[in-house]
Amino acid sequence: MRVLLATYGTRGDVEPLVALAVRLQELGVETRMCTPPDEEFVARLTGLGIQPVPVGPSMRALMSRPAPPSAAELSRYRNELVDAQFARLPEAADGCAALVVAGLAQIGARSVAEAAGIPYVYATYSAVNLPSPHHAPPPRAGWPEPPAADNPALWELDARNVNAQFREPLNRHRAALGLPPVDNVRDHVYSDRPWLAADPVLGPWRETPGLDVVRAGSWFLPDDRPLPADLVTFLAAGAPPVYVGFGSIPPAPGIVSRAVEVIRARGLRVLVSRGWADLDVVDGQDDCFAIGEVNHQRLFGEVAAVVHHGGAGTVQTAARAGVPQVAVPLQVADNPYWAGQVAVLDIGVTLDGPTATVESLDAALETALAPETRARAKAVAAEARVDGAATAARMLVDALR
Secondary structure, three states, rough: OOEEEEEEHHHHHHHHHHHHHHHHOOOOOEEEEEEOOOOOOOOHHHHOOOOOEOOOOHHHHOOOOOOOHHHHHHHHHHHHHHHHHHHHHHHHHHHEEEEEOOOOOOOHHHHHHHHHHOEEEEEOOOOHOOOOOOOOOOOOOOOOOOOOOOHHHHHHHHHHHHHHHHHHHHHHHHHOOOOOOOHHHHHHHHOOOOOEEOOOOOOOOOOOOOOOOOOOOOOOOOOOOOOOOOHHHHOOOOOEEEEOOOOOOOOOOOOOHHHHHHHHHHOHHHHHEEEOOOOOOOOOOOOOEOHHHOOOOHHHHHHHEEEEEEOOOHHHHHHHHHEEEEEEEOOOOOOOHHHHHHHHHHOEEOOOOHHHHHHHHHHHHHHHHHHHHHHHHHHHHHHOOOOOHHHHHHHHHHHHO
């Protein structure tokens, strides 16, 4: 049996599907996976025995631009990605028993599965991405800020915006495959039985009429890689440092330098993760150390607190490690949601990224470093479930067999 998996995005979009692919392989299922063409993704898949299928333009190149793309550029980019999916996915799906996708960007995937006559599964990593009266839609890059309204009205507006962007190119490709047109693109992509790949303690789903959500647990692989020798030396040279990292997205201007200033003012050491933005605020002092890609599962257990961008993977990894958090999210995608969960769970503090000041960062860090916050973080870590990818893999294989 062979299964095709597909996503498009940064490492936070790719790694959960990698975990599912590995668990499927352990059950004897051959896996292919569509990702952006960036070498780090191709190498990651190849090293795990997963057949890579590059689709679309480089994600790192898009995220590393000196200035954010305009709304018009993002619109063109999204339409080109739809074209790329219809060009690449039919061949990739050949001989596959199912197609599992993650992320709204997979606009063409369900149509490809429909034309091939194979089951289709849509997965999301965050409850906030699914329509519900209990929350508003997440902000989408390049689209106008919605007016103040109740949640159902905001979801209706979200559906109209998705249609305006994707309905014409999707239905053009569907017509070429002999498929009928789609009226509501967003709900077509999500299907009426989406899978939620998030920890039920850290990112729960509230029942919503008309949507049969499968709680698939958080998808991640236990990571036993050792930390680099120079990092181990730094950690051993003093008290646990505070980690500062913003993943694949460049943070709001000045946030990193202000965070380092606040941490140092408290007499604490700092670990700065360069990320895709290649952050570099290290000034030669021995209390500040910069790192590249390392094992966060192992590292987070060695730090005093984690200052981050609110990414789903970072929030859940830090929560499982039982370390307090300070979330400073950009207002895009599910970052505000996961940053909000830090506050809801009382395992740290959430700030408004664009307006975070030295004073607000200092107050947040004081709360995060308090003994009661660490105790709460440890308690939540004990409740968080593990290895949802293994459960999801068995669920998929049982359904296919």
